[in-house]
C-alpha cells in the first residue's frame with residue numbers, strides 16, 4: 001500500500017488529469033487510471049496484470065518497426081516449407097537454390113521431427129534462450145544482427161502474406177498503425193565515387209549519373225511496385241500501414257548514396273512510402289567511419305526532396321562499444337545536418353558533446369525519440385536507470401514506445417509498454433498520451449492521421465468502459 005500522502009497526491013493527480021462527467025460519479029477514465037495506479041504502486045509492479053492491461057489497451061501506432069525482424073521464425077519456416085526450400089544446418093541460412101547440393105540441408109518436416117535441431121534454428125533466427133542457456137554463443141549484438149541474412153530469402157518474397165500476419169497481430173493487440181522499415185532500397189555500386197572524398201559537387205555528379213541510369217530507375221520503379229502489390233488488402237478501416245525503404249550504413253559510400261537517392265525518389269512518388277531510414281549496426285567500423293558523410297548525403301538529398309520526412313536510427317551506441325569520441329555527435333548531426341524529424345534509439349545522448357542543446361532543440365522542435373526497451377537491453381546491454389529514457393522525460397523531449405524487431409526478440413509492442421510501466425514511475429495519463437503520440441508523430445498524411453486519432457478516441461472509450469465494468 002502507498003503511504004497516505006502518496007495516495008492523496010495520486011488521487012489529486014488523477015482528478016486533475018481526468019475531468020469527472022458529473023458530481024460524485026467517477027468516469028470510466030478515472031476508474032481506469034485508479035486501476036492502473038494499483039498495478040504500478042506497491043513494492044513491486046504487478047507485471048502479469050500489466051500484461052493483461054496493455055495487451056488490451058489501444059496502443060495507437062508502432063513507429064519503429066522492421067518488417068523482416070518482426071516476423072517470427074515459425075512463420076518463416078512455413079514459407080520455407082511452402083516454397084520447397086530447406087535450411088542449411090551449418091550456416092542455418094535458408095537454402096533457396098533447389099539445384100544446390102542439399103546434403104546438409106534440412107527440410108521443415110525434418111526439423112519438426114528433431115527438437116534439438118529445431119531449437120538450434122530458433123537460436124540462430126532469434127534471441128530465444130540467450131540468457132538461460134549455455135552454448136558457444138556470439139556476443140549479443142552479433143547474435144542479433146546475424147539473424148537477418150539467414151531468413152532474408154523468405155522475408156522478401158512473401159511480402160503480402162507477411163504484412164497480413166503482422167496486421168492480424170497488430171489488430172489482436174489493439175494497434176491501428178504501423179510504419180515499417182520495409183525492404184532494402186535498390187543498390188548501385190560506383191567505384192569512381194568510392195575512390196574519392198565526396199563534397200556537394202561529387203554528390204550532384206553522382207546523382208545525375210544515377211538518374212540517367214536505366215538500372216537505377218528500374219530499381220526505383222520495382223521497389224514502388226512491390227510496395228503497391230505487397231500491400232494489397234492491408235489498409236482498411238481498422239488498420240493502416242506505411243513504408244520506409246532502408247539504407248545499410250556499413251556498405252560502401254556509393255552504395256549508401258545510391259540507396260538514399262533511390263529511397264528519396266520512391267518516397268516522393270509513392271504516398272505509401274513516407275521516409276528513408278538508415279539501419280545496420282551503428283558501431284561497425286564502416287558505419288562509424290562514414291557517419292558524418294552519410295549525414296551530409298542526407299542533407300544534400302533532403303534539399304532536393306524537401307517534402308520527404310526523415311526518421312533516422314541515431315546514437316544506437318553504448319559506452320565502451322566504440323571510443324568515447326564516437327559517442328559525441330551522432331544524434332546532433334542526425335538533427336542538425338540531416339534534418340531528422342524523429343530519432344531512432346538516441347541511446348548515447350548523455351555522451352554527446354552538447355547534450356543540453358540537443359535536448360532543448362528536440363523539445364522545441366518536437367522531435368521525438370523512438371524508444372525500444374527490449375532491443376536496447378539485448379543489443380546494447382542498457383536498461384532501467386542506465387537507459388536515457390528519464391533524461392528525455394526530464395527535459396520534456398517527446399518519445400514513443402516502439403518494438404524494433406519483435407520476431408527476433410520474441411516480443412510484442414504491448415510488452416514494451418509493460419516494461420516501461422514496470423521500470424519507470426508512470427501514470428495512466430502518461431501511457432495514454434504515449435499511445436496518442438505514436439499517431440501524432442507518424443509520417444502518414446494529415447487526413448489519415450486525423451482519422452486514426454478519432455478512431456483511437458473510440459478505442460479508448462471502449463477500453464475504459466471495459467476496465468470500469470470489470471473493476472466493479
Ligand SMILES: [Zn+2]
Pocket residue numbers: 064065066279313344404
Ligand atoms: Zn531499428
